[in-house]
Amino acid sequence: MGEFDLIARYFQRAESQGPRHAVVPNGDDCAVIAPAAGMQLAVSTDTMVEGRHFLSTVDPARLGHKALAVNLSDLSACGAQPLAFTLALTLPRVDEAWLAGFSSGLLALADEHGCELIGGDTTAGPLAIGITVMGEVPPGQALLRSGARPGDELWVSGWPGEARLALEAFRGTLAPPLDGEAFEAVRLRMERPTPRVALGLALRGLATSAIDVSDGLLGDLGHVLRRSRVGAAIALGALPISAWLAARPPAQQHDCVLAGGDDYELLFTAPATRHADVLAAGQAAGVPVHRIGLVQADAGLRLRDGAWGAEGPQGAGIANRWTSFDHFKSS
Template sequence: MGEFDLISRYFHRPARRSPLGVGDDCALLAPAPGQQLAVSSDMLVEGRHFLSTVDPARLGHKALAVNLSDLAACGARPLAFTLALSLPSANEAWLAGFSRGLLALADEHACELVGGDTTRGPLNICITVFGEVPAGRALLRSGARAGDDLWVSGTLGDARLALEGFRGTLALDGDVFAAARQRMETPTPRVALGQALRGIASSAIDISDGLLGDLRHVLQASGVGATLETARALPLLAAGPAACGEDWALTCVLAGGDDYELAFTAPSSARAEVEAAGAASATPVTRIGRIEAEPGLRLLDGQGRALQRGFAGFDHFT
């Protein structure tokens, strides 16, 4: 099977929204009047972002989900995406599964595949996603203000728990491992929540490198600090501390990475609106701290005492 047969069989779809789609040298995207384009790229590399044993359908889902999560963090509606795919070989069974998972999630969010590239090489997946958001209403990292509440969506730490299970660092119950693995391999992009938070949240970021590491980006961009109550955050591990012990549970929740949930801030007067946005998007939201004028990030234990442990977020080069 040649390159163009591969594209035609597994990735060609007629475009419904853009004037030009797959088959031309460029896709032409025109946001609706009064909208801005939101654009993000992410790369997944075998051995770095996913294991060679991952089910290809789950990998296809995750490849697009991590990009949709970036749109969610800006409050944007998905429009289209491009796919650049490096493959060791044209394995038809793998391609069938990968494209099935990828395109199922694309259909769920009405996000069209409008171009890309394929080549032979180490397995590497790069997606660029395009969305639209009303002009001037995008959620940014720079809007957090002293007095705001700090919130997160969904559960945290599941992917890190699964990773430690794969590594053999933690001996996990079979059901716990299976559930954590599913969260690691098929994250849920919080697109509906991101849009529901427009005009309510003051800042937002998606949690890809660990809650603390990503939260620091918000604090730096906004010129503020924060206090995080670990007793509120600890129950966010779906399996609970009993699955791995409190120390590991804290590590997973605060510095795990690969969660693709949203961390966001909002004025304390908007608590009811935040909870309504969560309910409207069928997404659990949890208040875990507050934004303060004093720079830095402070962690408090269940008794309100400063937590002395250090937690490092994920960094590809450290």
């Protein structure tokens, strides 16, 4: 099968299928898209490489889903509505069964969010997937990393740490190991994450800053603190611990929640006066949100071993021994 036959069979949509945001769709040297009148374009790119970002044994439909999900997660952290994406796919060989599964997972998620595949490229080489996604957001309403202010509450969505638990299960480092039900549950969170698009949209005009948790909660929080020129305190007792993590030792719980990547949850700040509104936004989006910390004027991150109290995070301070994932430092 040649390159253009491959594209036509697995990635070319019929005219009646999917959204139509492109003025000039896939098939020319460039696609042309037009955001709605008065909207701004939000653009993000991610690359996934076999052996670095995913295991060779992953189900191809789940891989297709995740490849787009991690990009939609960036749009959600910006409060942007998905519009379209391009796909650059490097394949070691043409495997039609793999391509059928990959494209089905990819395009199902695209249709779920009205995000149109408008172009890309295919080439031969080690398996790698590059996606550039585009969304739209009203002027002045994009969520940024630079807006956190002292006194804001710090929130995280969902149940971070489960993807890291799955990774450790694959590595064989867990003692005792996960049972079958627990392993399948956290494996699904690692291989088929849910982009929090609806929550990102609900946080427009409410959150003061946001980032998606891809490389670890504390590491990604550091980006917000640096860009906003503020510090923060986190109450370890306020961290969300899923049922699967709750069965693990406390040190392992903290390792997974604070430093485990691949969650694609939203970490965001909002004024304390909007606490009820944040809870309502999470309920409207169908995802739990958890207050875990407080933005402070003094630079740096402070971890407290207690719960949330009348004046914010309580308890004794503990050293931050956790680091986030770095592509050029991690083995």
